[in-house]
Amino acid sequence: MKEEWDVVVAGAGIVGAACAHECAARGLRTAIVEPGEIGGGATAAGMGHIVVMDDSPAQLALTSYSQSLWRELAGRLPASVEYESCGTLWVASDGEEMEEVHRKQALYATAGVASEVLDSRALARAEPHLSPKLAGALLVPSDGVLYPPCAAEYLVREAVKLGARLYSSRKVVSAGAGEALLNDGTTLRAPRILNALGSEATALLPDLPIRKRKGHLVITDRYPGFVHHQLVELGYLKSAHSIATDSVAFNIQPRKTGQVLLGSSRQYGAEDTAVDHKMVAAMIDRARVFMPEISALSAIRIWTGFRAATPDKLPLIGPWPDDPTLFLAAGHEGLGITTSLGTAQLLADHLTGNPTKIPMEPFLPQRFVRSEAHA
Amino acid sequence: MPEQAISIVVNGAPVSVEPGTTVAAAIVISGSATRVSVIGQPRAPLCGMGICFECRATINGFAHRRSCQVLCQPGMDVRTQ
Amino acid sequence: MKEQFDIKKRSDIFDIIVVGAGPAGIAAAVRAAESGIRVGLLDDNPTPGGQIWRKGATQPNTARDWFAKLEASPVVRLHGWHVFAHPDSGVLLAERTASAEPEAIELHYHKLILATGARERFLPFPGWTLPNVMGAGGLDAMVRGGLPIAGKGVVVAGTGPLLLAVAAHLAHRGANILAICEQAPLHRLAAFSLRLLAQPGKVAQGINYRWAARSAPFHTGCWPVAANGQDHLESVTLQRGEQQWDMACDYLACGYHLVPNLELPLLLGCRTQDGFVTVDKWQQTSIPGVLCAGEPTGIGGVELAILEGQIAGLAATGRVDKAGALIQTRDRSQSFVRALEQTFALDPRLRSLPSADTLVCRCEDVSFGALNGYSSARDAKLHTRCGMGPCQGRICGAATSFLFGWTADSVRPPILPASFSSLAAPVSAPADELASNHISNQNRKDTL
Numbered sequence: 001m002k003e004e005w006d007v008v009v010a011g012a013g014i015v016g017a018a019c020a021h022e023c024a025a026r027g028l029r030t031a032i033v034e035p036g037e038i039g040g041g042a043t044a045a046g047m048g049h050i051v052v053m054d055d056s057p058a059q060l061a062l063t064s065y066s067q068s069l070w071r072e073l074a075g076r077l078p079a080s081v082e083y084e085s086c087g088t089l090w091v092a093s094d095g096e097e098m099e100e101v102h103r104k105q106a107l108y109a110t111a112g113v114a115s116e117v118l119d120s121r122a123l124a125r126a127e128p129h130l131s132p133k134l135a136g137a138l139l140v141p142s143d144g145v146l147y148p149p150c151a152a153e154y155l156v157r158e159a160v161k162l163g164a165r166l167y168s169s170r171k172v173v174s175a176g177a178g179e180a181l182l183n184d185g186t187t188l189r190a191p192r193i194l195n196a197l198g199s200e201a202t203a204l205l206p207d208l209p210i211r212k213r214k215g216h217l218v219i220t221d222r223y224p225g226f227v228h229h230q231l232v233e234l235g236y237l238k239s240a241h242s243i244a245t246d247s248v249a250f251n252i253q254p255r256k257t258g259q260v261l262l263g264s265s266r267q268y269g270a271e272d273t274a275v276d277h278k279m280v281a282a283m284i285d286r287a288r289v290f291m292p293e294i295s296a297l298s299a300i301r302i303w304t305g306f307r308a309a310t311p312d313k314l315p316l317i318g319p320w321p322d323d324p325t326l327f328l329a330a331g332h333e334g335l336g337i338t339t340s341l342g343t344a345q346l347l348a349d350h351l352t353g354n355p356t357k358i359p360m361e362p363f364l365p366q367r368f369v370r371s372e373a374h375a
Numbered sequence: 376m377p378e379q380a381i382s383i384v385v386n387g388a389p390v391s392v393e394p395g396t397t398v399a400a401a402i403v404i405s406g407s408a409t410r411v412s413v414i415g416q417p418r419a420p421l422c423g424m425g426i427c428f429e430c431r432a433t434i435n436g437f438a439h440r441r442s443c444q445v446l447c448q449p450g451m452d453v454r455t456q
Numbered sequence: 457m458k459e460q461f462d463i464k465k466r467s468d469i470f471d472i473i474v475v476g477a478g479p480a481g482i483a484a485a486v487r488a489a490e491s492g493i494r495v496g497l498l499d500d501n502p503t504p505g506g507q508i509w510r511k512g513a514t515q516p517n518t519a520r521d522w523f524a525k526l527e528a529s530p531v532v533r534l535h536g537w538h539v540f541a542h543p544d545s546g547v548l549l550a551e552r553t554a555s556a557e558p559e560a561i562e563l564h565y566h567k568l569i570l571a572t573g574a575r576e577r578f579l580p581f582p583g584w585t586l587p588n589v590m591g592a593g594g595l596d597a598m599v600r601g602g603l604p605i606a607g608k609g610v611v612v613a614g615t616g617p618l619l620l621a622v623a624a625h626l627a628h629r630g631a632n633i634l635a636i637c638e639q640a641p642l643h644r645l646a647a648f649s650l651r652l653l654a655q656p657g658k659v660a661q662g663i664n665y666r667w668a669a670r671s672a673p674f675h676t677g678c679w680p681v682a683a684n685g686q687d688h689l690e691s692v693t694l695q696r697g698e699q700q701w702d703m704a705c706d707y708l709a710c711g712y713h714l715v716p717n718l719e720l721p722l723l724l725g726c727r728t729q730d731g732f733v734t735v736d737k738w739q740q741t742s743i744p745g746v747l748c749a750g751e752p753t754g755i756g757g758v759e760l761a762i763l764e765g766q767i768a769g770l771a772a773t774g775r776v777d778k779a780g781a782l783i784q785t786r787d788r789s790q791s792f793v794r795a796l797e798q799t800f801a802l803d804p805r806l807r808s809l810p811s812a813d814t815l816v817c818r819c820e821d822v823s824f825g826a827l828n829g830y831s832s833a834r835d836a837k838l839h840t841r842c843g844m845g846p847c848q849g850r851i852c853g854a855a856t857s858f859l860f861g862w863t864a865d866s867v868r869p870p871i872l873p874a875s876f877s878s879l880a881a882p883v884s885a886p887a888d889e890l891a892s893n894h895i896s897n898q899n900r901k902d903t904l
Contacts, residue, residue: 396602
């Protein structure tokens with residue numbers, strides 16, 4: 001059985017959902033194929049932190065663009081998405097890191113992102129449970145947090161209202177030359193097939209330079225008011241930047257429910273979903289340096305997930321050079337939630353021949369294929 | 376009440392109980408709900424065996440203790456939501 | 457000579473750890489300790505007995521006998537600890553349930569006997585979240601924990617042999633049992649009673665229970681359809697066939713039989729079938745060195761739990777030659793397990809009890825209506841928060857399993873909430889050398 005669409009989106013994680021919604025909003029007849037729960041992969045495992053990050057100019061551009069898109073959308077999000085504009089505090093341990101704070105403030109300003117430098121006293125007032133030994137922080141008030149599986153669900157539902165169709169409990173087993181074959185034998189024909197499968201994107205394109213980076217998260221019972229902003233140590237960037245070693249970084253979030261969510265950890269080469277006690281202990285030990293009072297908090301759940309990591313820490317967004325009908329929106333590492341909306345805009349602009357609001361070149365998949373061809 | 380009665384404080388008010396009484400029972404005896412649910416319903420113990428978590432209370436400053444698993448000790452300070 | 461457990465220790469090593477100090481766990485620990493090896497008995501309650509032998513006024517003779525045996529044995533007692541993780545083979549992490557601050561311990565073992573028992577199954581119906589609506593075992597446990605019940609009006613409802621036992625105990629404590637409502641139809645109960653005639657002890661027990669609560673009307677094919685009241689229970693609406701009537705009461709003790717506590721067996725990787733841990737004739741699970749006894753292998757009551765616990769204790773210490781008679785009796789009791797299952801099977805009409813706004817997940821206040829359209833426990837959890845609370849789906853999981861046929865999401869540590877400091881407790885390598893020292897001089901056959 002064959003069915004015809006303008007766009008077929010493989011994967012209803014946050015990125016696929018956002019892309020499907022944007023395509024449907026632009027009048028493209030869109031099909032979404034998802035074997036499991038909507039937003040049930042990395043989308044369900046992450047922190048849902050909407051954050052501007054400056055590991056590279058392209059990352060700064062994409063995250064700041066996307067962050068403002070989330071703020072625009074916030075008013076329409078249902079309560080289940082738990083969107084909260086709590087802001088991020090990039091925490092500095094010493095004078096050297098405070099210099100980094102000032103550098104970061106200036107850089108964010110170039111991207112139109114306002115921020116405020118807090119000294120040690122102001123930081124203690126803003127977050128009384130933080131260790132008083134910290135030097136200060138950069139407050140980015142426009143950052144926020146949300147609950148990703150419900151955000152993905154919202155985007156899929158809105159896409160369906162705009163005419164998209166969800167093929168649930170089915171997966172794309174192969175795609176190319178304008179046809180996506182599903183595991184139930186259905187063939188979907190479309191001039192554009194989007195691979196938004198995250199860390200599973202290699203199932204359709206084995207040569208993709210996407211590797212899994214396992215992460216652990218711990219969530220507590222309810223402690224309203226324990227922490228007010230998403231708190232991230234400046235060393236987080238080093239942890240996220242490293243492509244080889246296991247690492248942890250202090251990263252803690254208040255949820256709208258009053259629960260406290262603790263991250264973050266990164267491992268390469270770990271393909272199993274089992275909770276690794278040593279990683280959890282390392283993550284907690286790191287966090288206790290910054291926030292000793294978490295020791296007595298009651299942790300009710302631990303889970304793991306796989307980020308989709310690329311060699312240059314930038315996602316793959318755009319056409320796949322070897323097949324004019326294949327497109328990618330995958331490899332977002334720890335920024336999938338944040339950059340899903342920006343990714344959707346870039347992709348939809350590209351598909352409809354519109355100019356993009358930020359340069360798309362840094363994200364084009366061809367950047368890896370070209371280097372392989374010339375290897 | 377015999378001299379072995381144990382006196383604890385529940386939400387600021389003294390409650391006298393027999394030895395071997397759980398904090399959950401003491402909270403119910405005091406007339407208080409053990410907690411307030413997400414949508415604001417008053418709740419009391421359901422399972423009595425440490426499974427349902429309806430009996431969570433802050434005991435001596437330590438939050439979210441399953442009070443049905445804790446025996447009253449003299450001078451204990453118990454606070455419910 | 458009894459060894460007092462030193463609570464200042466951060467880690468300890470046992471030849472055998474028995475998890476759960478109900479009838480099965482006590483029997484297993486006592487029998488295992490006879491062999492002279494170091495046995496630890498761990499339970500999250502402050503006193504031994506589990507649920508059915510919970511400390512309180514009435515204790516059957518069997519309980520008193522086994523408590524005496526436990527007191528006389530060298531079993532090391534860890535009461536008031538709950539296991540929350542299994543970070544490495546041969547290691548458990550446990551936290552002190554009732555401590556004033558986080559306290560965790562690392563427990564090394566050579567073999568493990570799981571006797572984690574069962575919990576009540578709760579089915580949602582309008583008003584079930586009102587204070588003073590409790591489980592049947594739930595109200596019983598609260599009364600044993602000091603809740604005054606004398607003179608209070610109690611409706612006992614749900615299903616299972618527990619209802620009569622609870623009604624009898626509460627009546628003994630001075631409660632006014634207003635009614636006992638068993639959802640199973642009369643003909644099934646009658647058939648069950650006939651089968652019990654083969655086990656005179658149980659008939660006597662049943663008669664005792666019924667006599668104790670003799671003034672209470674006993675209804676079959678009857679269940680509560682609503683609990684009514686403002687801030688607490690004021691009355692219960694009962695239904696039997698086409699009839700519905702209200703009953704003013706102080707407490708509703710309502711539980712729908714038992715479901716096994718499988719979290720630790722599943723965390724360890726034990727194979728299960730039809731919702732119970734599979735064991736061989738020596739109570740050995742699919743994981744070498746891990747045995748399981750009592751309700752997690754099949755809901756079968758106290759006597760069977762004691763048999764299975766003893767067999768596990770003997771098997772774990774290489775003394776299966778002493779287990780012959782026990783095994784024979786246990787095998788004959790399997791028909792009782794099936795009889796319980798069949799007699800107290802749930803009426804499908806109980807699926808219609810919740811209305812759209814009846815809460816199913818009490819931790820997160822998720823209503824029955826909100827669950828509509830989700831296809832699995834995980835799907836519902838991710839999108840409605842059902843099962844995301846501290847009970848980790850223990851209460852709502854049994855309900856959604858009955859209402860929708862959903863199976864539980866996978867089990868991960870912590871299997872009970874634990875503090876961050878306990879989660880970060882450093883774990884030393886499995887202590888193979890020390891453990892084998894304890895048993896190296898034993899002349900024993902290994903059953904594994």
